[in-house]
Structure formats: structure tokens, C-alpha cells
């Protein structure tokens with residue numbers, strides 16, 4: 001049997017900081033990174049462009065299965081079109097959360113995610129990395145923070161790209177998204193039984209990275 005490359009999974013709700021932490025941990029280790037949320041965002045974006053109804057499970061799964069995506073130099077190209085910023089919008093995130101509730105879409109994206117597991121290792125960020133996609137990962141992190149703290153972080157991120165929204169609206173949207181992601185029947189967001197839970201509400205990015213790295217060194 002060929003030895004599989006090691007994986008660290010970082011799961012958690014929207015705005016918990018897992019994307020930032022995953023990138024920094026991957027950089028420190030020199031490992032690959034999988035931002036699995038991007039695949040759900042791309043599926044939602046492509047479905048909207050192709051006018052596929054979010055009730056059409058087979059249509060959505062077909063979109064997910066045939067995503068023509070290229071990741072190059074920090075840019076994301078969908079069917080040759082640059083969508084790096086467009087898929088980061090709050091609307092696309094909300095649409096991705098709806099598409100992600102479809103079991104056929106999740107099934108269609110499974111192998112594509114597993115293909116990222118390559119030497120020397122992978123840091124996989126998402127909602128079901130430790131519970132479904134990489135169940136055998138030796139280190140699983142579940143990162144969270146209060147809804148208010150997560151909304152504040154999101155507000156700052158959006159401000160940086162010139163988007164202004166109210167904090168109240170963001171808190172409401174984050175709570176709605178949490179509710180949908182945690183209570184769906186397919187791969188709901190929850191910590192894996194063997195996950196290490198970290199609440200980052202009162203921690204700096206550096207403190208979280210250092211805490212994660214300690215577990216990897218063990």
C-alpha cells in the first residue's frame with residue numbers, strides 16, 4: 001500500500017478564521033492547501049450563471065462534477081474567466097451554503113477534494129474535512145468564535161475590498177448560515193469526535209497558529 005500524504009483538517013463556521021490559519025499553517029509547513037469552500041462557491045456561481053435552479057439537484061451535481069476550474073498564481077479561473085473576487089461576495093457565500101446542502105453536489109466534489117492530498121502534506125479547510133473527506137487525518141482542528149466576533153472580522157474583510165454592510169445584518173446572515181450548515185442532513189458542520197476544539201474569540205492569529213502547530217509537532 002502506498003503511504004498517503006499527511007493531512008491536517010481545519011473545520012469551523014464561517015468567519016472563524018480557518019482560512020487565514022490554514023494558509024499560515026500550510027506556509028509554515030511548506031504543505032499544499034485546500035480551501036474546500038471555494039469549490040462550493042464556484043458551483044453556486046456557475047449554477048447562477050447557467051440559470052440552474054437550486055432545487056434541481058441533478059443539475060447542480062452536474063455543474064459540480066464538470067467545473068472547469070484553474071487555480072493559478074493566486075487567481076481562480078472558471079471556464080477561463082477570472083472569478084477570484086466575485087466568488088468571495090457575501091451573496092455567493094450564502095448561495096454556496098444552499099448548494100452545499102445538496103448531497104449529490106457533495107458527492108460530486110468528494111474526489112476532487114481528495115485529489116489535493118499530495119506530498120509533502122495537505123492543510124484542508126472547510127466544514128466536513130475531518131468528519132467526511134479526510135476522516136483518517138492524524139490532526140483535526142475545529143476552530144470557532146462567537147457570531148459577533150466573526151461578524152466583526154467579516155465586516156473588516158469586506159471593508160478592505162470596498163464593500164460596506166451593517167454589523168447587525170452580518171450577524172444575522174452568519175447565524176442563518178451557521179444554522180443551515182449545522183442542521184443540514186448531509187455532512188453537517190460539527191467537530192469530528194477526535195477534533196481539537198479551539199475558540200479563537202479572544203486569540204490573535206499568531207496565537208491560534210502557534211497552538212495548531214504544537215499539535216502537529218506531536
Ligand code: DC
Pocket residue numbers: 014036037038040041093096097100101125126127128129177181
Ligand atoms: O468557507 P466558505 O465560507 O468559503 O464556504 C462557503 C459555503 O460552502 C459554506 O456556507 C458551507 C459550504 N461548505 C461546505 O458545506 N463544506 C465545506 N467543506 C466547505 C464549505
